[in-house]
Amino acid sequence: MAHSVSFDMRDLTLESPVDEGVVHDSFSRLIEEQSQSLDKDDNGLEMQVLSEEDVSEEDLLEEDRDNVPYLVGSTWDRLEQERGPEHTDPLTGEQWSNATLKVLSSMPSRTIGRSRGAILSQYYSRTLQLRRRRQSRPSLRDYPHSSRPSIRGYGVEIDATDLGREECKKDKLVNNLQNLSVSDRTRVLKGMPLSLAEKSELRKLATSYKGAQMPYRGQIPCCSRLKYYIIIALRHTWYSWLSFLLSLQLWQVALKRVSGRFGTGVLSYFVFLRTLLLFNVFLVLITGFFLVIPQAVHPSRRTGPAVAFTGLELLTGGGYFTDSVMYYGYYANSTLNGSCQPTRNNSRDSNRTDCSPKDPGDAGGGFHLSYNMPLAYFFTIGMAFFITCIILVYSMSKSFGQSFRVDKPQGSLALKVFCSWDFKVMKKSSVKLQSENISTQLKELLSELSSPHERKSVLQRLARVSVHLLAWTMCVGSTAAVSFAVHYFSEYMHNDLKKRADLTTQSPLEKEASLLALPVVVSGINLLLPGFFNTVAWMEEYDSLSMHTHVAIFRNLMLKVSVLAVLCYHWLGRIASNPPGLNLECWENFVGQELYRFLLMDFIFTILDTFFGEFLWKLFSQKALKRKRKPVFDIARNVLELIYGQTLAWLGVLFAPLLPVVQVLKLLLLFYMKKASLMLNCQAPRKPWRASQMTTLFISLLCFPSFVGAAVCVTYTMWSIKPSGHCGPFQNLTTMFQSGKRWVQELADNHPKMAWLAWMHTYLVENPLFLFVAAGIFLVVIYFHTQVVDGQRKIICLLQEQIESEGEDKKFLIRRLQAIHEQRRPRPVQRPTPLGSERLDENV
């Protein structure tokens, strides 16, 4: 921990500059002190070759233990012994004297990392700034992990008055602390790099001072004391509730094992999976509470004959499930009343009539709870999407803020050396692997830097470009071909369905089994084509690894987006527009079932892929090919699979409110399966994976093509497509959206005071001008922010130049100091190496 390192073990005569308690705020003081010490002592700074005996025993013990000398003195001692009394500062090539080196080593910029006094003074100035800034704008330190240039906010500003010794600094810091609010104080104390004992001492001092300043402590009036106790009790319950929630963190142990063996990159896949699970649980709760449970409690009449449960329903989603809470068609068109008794007189009524309101005196009356199902359906789905949108945008912007950096990194070597060690990795073999990876990367980077970049000849460049073009043509071509294939196949199935609808000889189960063909084909395409893309990418060469990953992700994404677009066109454009042609009573049910099938097939194919791709490949490569390397877990492809599955779930919520439940089950099973397969079959990735940028990319992909696409489809369905006339909650309406409009109209009619709601609805929601204005404002705000970022970059450049020139100043002053020093020192007579002459000759 922070302990005071004393330099006074040498019996050299530098006193004050070496005492690290003093912080030098100007070099004039330094020079003054130097000259003072010169005047005092005749010998001044002697260039003694310190022998081993002068090194204190502490140092020897340290060296024995760890082979790492602790104190700077011993380092310089060893250097001196190697090179004689006059030695060069190894990097700058300057010849500093031993004493100058001592001075250099106690400079503020070097002591700040380790001395308690320096830390205290730094935090004193910061709390001062905090107090000053509290009124004007929030402190920069309020934003952890955010992208701010590190030079800002690091002013080692020291007050003009001399701070003196450590106790004095401490007092001033405590003084500042007690003027902050409790939360600020805790935050500042948390952020100080001191040991826990010191921090609690500071806090005790700060609060005890405060107590001393409040002499009325015993006289707090009883009501405010009661209020105080209540607030404390509330806060305690809130904290314990929060910590209870946090302790429920799902899969904590499992994730730790994964990260311990595979590192942060693979961990990000599982964390993403967990995030998706939470989104789906949220959807389940909303639809469950507002849609499924009210409808399940009031079961509606069966429209067709009762179908027995066979096992095939689990695959096709039809059959027994068709007329259940799972699909759109089951939901009532009417207002559910709490006193509805379905067994008594509703069995003869058709599905359309309302449950007649009962007299209050009726025996089974109870309470009247009317629940307008169509409205509930419309608003629940709308709200679910809206809240998901807000959560997604928020997490995307937070993740972006963490990974965006204002100044462009010039070099990557320092970054790699300082930041690439993953401390989470625990297993010995993984640690070894990580070391190997880092070593390989460093060697590659060094060889790139040392060998000059050869200018490729025009022919070579042309060859490279043509290879890229060829690869891209192949990929785009295969994607287009596959999209057309899916389109024609779906048309074929459409016609097939039409034909089968007319034939009544086949059992309905067989009909439904034939519907599985399209999902199987699409899932097969999603599985095989990315492998094809990877093979094509082998023959290309890329400038950087991240480019390679981004291109692979883009191609995969393009494939999935085009396939989904074709399917949506097929469902919404063809099936929804002409349902009687397919003899479909309820096209929404059909689309819901299709989505269920797609989701399920995707899951089954993922299982197959994990089994064949990872397990069998490992066996094959180890036994047949005799390679030691296990297959690598392809993070990008797996994440895109997850995003695809989530898009299907979002598309399907409107048509099958229980689909998120299926998705939750699927994600749970997927987690355990992938983890098992990972532990057994795979090894950590060899290439560097920039986890935080990739996470930002994946969340943006989840937000942008996936969620926005699903939201657009759902909005289009609600806005323009005519719901089917015989089933579901919107039977009588021209569009689903009408239910909302009708409700607003009714509200305006019944309660004239709410007319403003109707007005707002007409002019804001339906008027495009409002949207244009809002978009315009957003664009202006974005423009301002980019300008601010540009300005910050310029400031960073300027500050760097300033620091460089300050460094030059420092060197200059130290050389002058040393020269003056040498001039004043009496020339020793019997010294083995007369240094004076050499010093004077030095160019100053």
Added chain:
Amino acid sequence: KSFYDCELTFLTKQEILLAHKRFTELVAKEDRNDPSPRVPMSKILTLPELKSNPFRKRICHVFSTSESKDGSLTFEDFLDLLSAFSDSATLEIKSHYAFRIFDFDDDGTLDRGDLEKLVNCLTGETDDTRLTPEEMKQLINNILEESDIDKDGTVNLSEFQHVISRSPDFVSSFKIVL
């Protein structure tokens, strides 16, 4: 046990309880009745989270408050360690302690010797992963060129923090969870 102090760390109550459990497992039997037992470094290094970490000894030395500088930790030191390596610790705290861990000779800056030891820790023990002396020299020159802004030949804390702030992955990789 005073949990009042837990507000001063970045750990939650559960994490502190778990840390206490793991720490008391390490305390030697004869020290169990001691109010603030001190666990020697050799026992701390048996923790699976630290066992294979090449920086384990430096970590113990940095967080240790013992006068004999032997790397032994009390429970409070252990909490400090976990707090600095926790999920919610700020970038500033993490970079401060990372700097102290990488500063092998404790002189307040990272000079050539420190950087060389750091790279050797990163690349491991085996001969084929170690860098040759020429590569090492070139690497250190490049590092200093990129990160030493005031050109004094060493990387001090501010320069180190400036380099760290450019990497968004540092916060997630500088983590140890019990």
